[in-house]
Amino acid sequence: MTRPALTSLVLVLAATTACSDPAPAPVPSVTQPTDPTSEPTPSESPAESPRDSGPKGGDPQAVGTLVDLLDVPWGVDFLPDGNAVVTERETGRVLQVTPDGALTRLGGITAAVPQGEAGLLGVAVSPDFDTDQTLFFYLTTGSDNRVVSARLDGTELDAPTVVLDGIPAGFIHDGGRIAFGPDGYLYVTTGETGNPELAQDPDSLAGKILRITADGEPAPDNPDPGSPVYSLGHRNVQGLAWDDEGRLWASEFGDSTWDELNLVEAGGNYGWPEVEGTGGGSDFIDPQLVWPVEEASPSGLAYADGHLWMAGLRGQRLWRIKVSAQGRATQPTAFFTEDYGRLRTVVTSPDDQLWLTTSNQDGRGNPTKADDRIIVIQP
Template sequence: MRIAPLRLLAAVLLLGGAVASCGTEPSAPTATSTAPSLPSGRPDLNAGEEVAQGIEVPWGLAFLPDGSALVAERDSGAILRVRAGAEPEQVYQVPEVDAQSEGGLLGLAVSPRYGEDRYVYAYFTSPTDNRIVRFRLDRAPEVIFDGIAKAGIHDGGRIAFGPDGMLYVGTGDAGQTARSQDPASPNGKILRLTADGEPAPGNPVAGSPVYSLGHRNVQGLAWDRAGRLFAAEFGRNAFDEINLIEPGRNYGWPEMEGTGDTRSGRYVNPLVTWTTSEASPSGIAIAGDTLYAAALRGERLWIVPLNDGVTGVPEAWFEERYGRLRTVEIAPDGALWLTTSNTDGRGDARAGDDRIIRFPAR
């Protein structure tokens, strides 16, 4: 759906007023959700196996019901089907992908009703904007949401269906920091949509797609077993973040980076922060009581213990072993899939890059 500007403006201006007046507790209604079914154990990070190599800037990764993965190539606009023990196979080409700098074919999501509707969703940069389309693998795409500003940086791009069946979208400020606090802009937000691209019922403001605001560049979304939403966010020069996302809350950008709001309660402080050299977190995934965050500049996988929404001390794995890490996902069988991002123009490509590594469930 294309949200009419005046309709969006009227709805989200109400959100801005509600958020500005809130205290330490969220004033917006919490959307109904059901706890997701996630593997309870930790993947075996000592038993990695390469399932694909020679992928051109892999970005989005989503699993089909049979356990095979769809992988988006950012620059080519191609979607590959990847299975352990088989060569990657191109199964779709997203048209009109404008791949420049950080833009291109980004996040992928598979419909939770794929067995019935066969829909795949993609977030990509077009010649005019960032947008979301859905399609069946044998048909042309349908635009369901557009008008997200694009730029060479901070295009966001992660999409995922939540345990409530709604489509969550992480966007960036597209290089204009004021957009993150502008309730009339979809940029610098987490959006919550129906499968048809409409503002989801139960959002903080009826008729608005905005779920949370004050974000710089969200590229990771994941839920724990209790249905809580976590997001990874790029900082500017000081701190990257993992946030616990609550509906209607303001996460501070550009007024705050890292943990800074200790008194007013207007902004939500992050659960975890790293220096930008340690992280630049992109994709995140949760298995059992552990959050996994793929780090680009930090060239490592961060493992963060979770205990009822509270985080423990993060632990770094694979420092500089695989290079830049973009996406991490938990497969239906509990295995962890990890993609490198060394051919994206900012990494040091090695023989075989980019690659996908699978770590089996214990």
Template sequence: MRSRLALGSLALALATAGCADNTPAPIPRTTQPTDAPSQPTPTEEPGNDGQSGGSDGGGEPATGGDREPRAVGTLVDLLEVPWGVDFLPDGAAVVTERMTGRVLQVTADGTLSRLGAITSAVPQGEAGLLGVAVSPDFDTDRTLFFYVTTGTDNRVVRAELNGSRLGEPSVVLDGIPAGFIHDGGRIAFGPDGHLYVTTGETGDPALAQDPDSLAGKILRITPDGEPAPGNPDPGSPVWSLGHRNVQGLAWDDEGRLWASEFGDSTWDELNLVEKGGNYGWPEVEGRGGQKQFIDPQLVWPVEQASPSGLSYADGHLWMAGLRGQRLWRITVTAAGKAARPTAFFTEDYGRLRTVATAPDGLLWVTTSNQDGRGEPTPADDRIIQVRP
């Protein structure tokens, strides 16, 4: 592992020869970007089509003293489709690899070690070992939670970290429909201490509106896998429904839950998630203006986003774009509205999968160029540190 890391670092050093700092090298391109420069980007008022936000050019710069984020260095490289990132109490992160099933530890100084593997993971398409969440009581229970695609379903499992070795996983919640695409996979503990789990509709849109299916939902469960107290239906883990494929969750300073969601062919979404809310898929993509569904706060053309990871830092949401190959910064107003989406690093590092806020305030941004849809460099995949 360390030799792979050293070789990757050498490759990156050669790629950045002549640079005065450790700023990550952009991915070499053989074609020019097809869209306009993506910053600054104002929030647009809804037009006749009922959509808003996400335009890529023109307008005035964002106001309010927002500084431009800066990539300060590559933390680790030569990873294989890193997917989940969450932080231990000591500041190190647990990182999952979708294709290999490996569970890694990465320290703040870039030291990489292998904790173990989830051997039940069956990678295919968009599936495999996906999200990770560190128990809020980790200091006493030493427990990590994972979202994994097996040969029969998607499920949440947990395992104890014994020293530097991962113990045998046990099932927390199973029976989540699995597919070649749209498996969701992000898990995170909320401020209430319960585990939130995002699921996709696996390419079967009707499942998103089926209250008896766990597909196309955001679930809320206890650490033991039971429906969390206060759920809309006390006997169900479902917190919200009508989702196509949510892969990003974040809470702001006021405890509001935000989710980033893949659209189909027109609009990707940023949603403010409400208890029992129905977000419309497949009846609506983007803003529909129908009373029975909750409209997204912001939308983007799919070529500008295809969002996965979402995090909150410095008064903003930060959303990673896969097809969009950029990092979106979104202001959260005092009234709890999403505003002024601004894109950074457009096509500099390829597909961006996950963004996580480290204890020191830096963002850890993972690339996803080895997933079969990107243009990897010899150093990919990487974790890049960004100062917000």
């Protein structure tokens, strides 16, 4: 998007949100990670601490609020025409948002049952959307978490079809992020629903990253070809992103000490509940970076401009993390700390900007009259 276009966008958005309380000034608040309250033990801290931010490039800039007055926006993915599909956790609504902020209701997923952290969660646009017009959703029903698909007929969403069901559901830790990888398969994150032992149970779909076909079958080259499980030992993965080399990264809620950024390997065991953070030995894969939970509680994850971008809920900040050619995550730096409250989802738009959603209406934030919002960030 050109600078004149950005200027026009800000002016248009200012007019459309005039009926709301003014949003916080879009001036980045740049901070560095703070030290934990106590010195980490070797079993808690990774080899490279996120407190060592190192040098950084130009700071990201907030362009402005794209759309406001949303109700806990959770999933965001882009259609081939550049418009985005957005889900609302509490209402079950499926929305379309254009790059200039126009909002259209496409339909709703009535089977979604919101409670606690559950409801209508992730959305993924089919990589073959031009021919199949299909969207995929992750939702909580009265009995389970599941993935469904639905055809988008113009601007109207058809009735959904079950793709994969039977994923354990709970009041908390339901995972919910879904995304198609460079390999064309659908990756699905699940939480352990507050039942930690499920994360280590290879026969349970809870506490895992799953990898399936568009029809819900296990991807044929999964670690166990008959199982959708791609990796295990996860507490509650909330973000997925692939870098330029096709490596899969995942952001994950910790318990009471360390949140994690993991480089995901097929068949990898990431330790929960046997270990939180690092120090699990050869049986488990250590995270690349950890954060004290009050500085992160990471949700969405995106890749742009040679960096991972990680949204923090409790941390109320956007983390920028450099990714080396060798696949090492370094130099985490925080931006917009407490400027917009709880940050749920961050995605890279087709014009290489970031769309960042707030989550202040989720019962744990302090919403303004404009919340929840989608904010455009120039990385």
